[in-house]
Structures are given as structure tokens and as C-alpha cells.
Amino acid sequence: MTTSVVEPWAERPLVKYVEQAGARLVVVMTPAGQVLAQHGFTRAVDLMAAAALGAAIMASSGALAQQIGERPFGSLFHAGMRHGIHLAACSTPRGPLIVLTVFGKETSIGLVELFFEEFAAALQQAAPVTTVREPVLAGDFEADLNRSLTSLFRR
Amino acid sequence: MSEALLRALKRISRVRGVRGSMWVSAEDGITVADLLMEGVRGRAIAALAASLARKVSGAAAATGSGKVRFVQLEAEEGTLLVAVAPGDLLIVALADRRVNVGLLRLEMMRAAEAAAA
Numbered sequence: 714m715t716t717s718v719v720e721p722w723a724e725r726p727l728v729k730y731v732e733q734a735g736a737r738l739v740v741v742m743t744p745a746g747q748v749l750a751q752h753g754f755t756r757a758v759d760l761m762a763a764a765a766l767g768a769a770i771m772a773s774s775g776a777l778a779q780q781i782g783e784r785p786f787g788s789l790f791h792a793g794m795r796h797g798i799h800l801a802a803c804s805t806p807r808g809p810l811i812v813l814t815v816f817g818k819e820t821s822i823g824l825v826e827l828f829f830e831e832f833a834a835a836l837q838q839a840a841p842v843t844t845v846r847e848p849v850l851a852g853d854f855e856a857d858l859n860r861s862l863t864s865l866f867r868r
Numbered sequence: 869m870s871e872a873l874l875r876a877l878k879r880i881s882r883v884r885g886v887r888g889s890m891w892v893s894a895e896d897g898i899t900v901a902d903l904l905m906e907g908v909r910g911r912a913i914a915a916l917a918a919s920l921a922r923k924v925s926g927a928a929a930a931t932g933s934g935k936v937r938f939v940q941l942e943a944e945e946g947t948l949l950v951a952v953a954p955g956d957l958l959i960v961a962l963a964d965r966r967v968n969v970g971l972l973r974l975e976m977m978r979a980a981e982a983a984a985a
Binding site: 792820821822823824826827 | 892893895896897898911912914915916918919922
């Protein structure tokens, strides 16, 4: 299984999290769906789809929480027949991040949640303090996306 | 149901040396009910106890030993005991070195049987 990163500071915490939690797939992304690091994906199209859907779920559940006067949900868990999906946000000096974790029957949601806490703390410690980022322009988007895909899949 | 679960935990916690006891979902590794001394990391114990039970069950199945009913892990500073109860539940107890393991095991098995009834 491969781990690849766009931002190198995320690699060590991610590798440790994958090992401890027994995760099959992990995506670390921004709330906009920009992937910073991933584990387990072999095809760019799958990774981008997972990141976009994960970010959309967090955005829509956050909006739903706001509608009912609640704070955004801490984490979401979907128990499937063969896989579980854990989706949670964490704050870092680089800005808020979303982590999507897919795991199988060899581990459990208890272990994933337990080690996610450590992972979130490690990300918070490792993340560089963000500089004011330029707004993403439509013209730059494709170039940015291609750069990220090249970093993640080395092609 | 939760009253009965808590009553069982109270009985287990009365055994001298017990630092905490809990009902844990075997599949998810999350706590269903607990009675813990301060400083005991319930979430971590629940997750790790369920993982331990799953791995021991796998080993037992591989060796043809049948269903696992009880797991005892002795460490330097204490003991972790896990009893398998019906309904995808585990009874987990964390105890220090002075615990009477026999008595604790008896209470845990009683709780597991009560959960089955």
C-alpha cells in the first residue's frame, strides 16, 4: 500500500496513524477538497472522487448542524457491511483539515477514533503556520490539481 | 437494560483491586457502559480490549479451539480481563496486581450469564 503526500510535514503522522488504526484508505484534505496526503489509493480518479465527496459530506453536515443550531459535528461514522467510514475534522496552524478513513473488519471504529485523536494532535504539531493563501483562480485550478496529482502519484 | 448492565459493573467493581469495568461492543470497540476510577482511559481500554478479543478469537478459531469465553492479560502493573457475553458484548475489567483473579473472573462470568438470560 502506498502513502504519498503533497505537503511533506503530513507524512510521518499519516504513516503512524495508518499503522496504528489499521486503516485501508486515508485522505487528508482541506475543507475545499484539496488533498494534502493519502494512503492506499492507486488511481487518481478514485482519490479525487473520495476527497470531493468527503469534503461535500462535511460541508453539508456542517450546514445541517447550523440549521438546527448545533456546532458542526465532530465526526461522522458509517458502518458498512465490509468497510467502515470515519470522517472527521481537525484544526491545525495550516487551517482546518478533514480526514477520511476507510477501514475493514480487522480493526474497529473504537480503535480508529482512539488513534484519530493522536493523529489530529500530531498534525496540529507538525503543520506549519499558514501564510495568507491566494484565492484559487479558475485559471490556476487545473495547474494546481495537476501538480497535486503528480506529487501524489509520481506521474 | 442499562440498569442491569450498571448493576453488573457495580458487582465487578466491588472486587478488591478492580480499577474499572465496562461493557464494550465487541465489533466496534466502543464503550456501552462503564464504571471507572479516575485516570483510567476508558476509550483506549475499550478499543484495545475489543481488538485483543478479536485477535484471540481468530487464533482460537485457527487452532480449532472453539469459541473464546475469557481472556486474561497479565502485565507488570496489572491485569486486563475480558469475558465474552452474548449480543456482541464484552465485559472488560482492569485490575491492579493485588486482585483476586478467580473472584473477579467469577463475577464477570456471572455478568455474562445474566446478560444472556
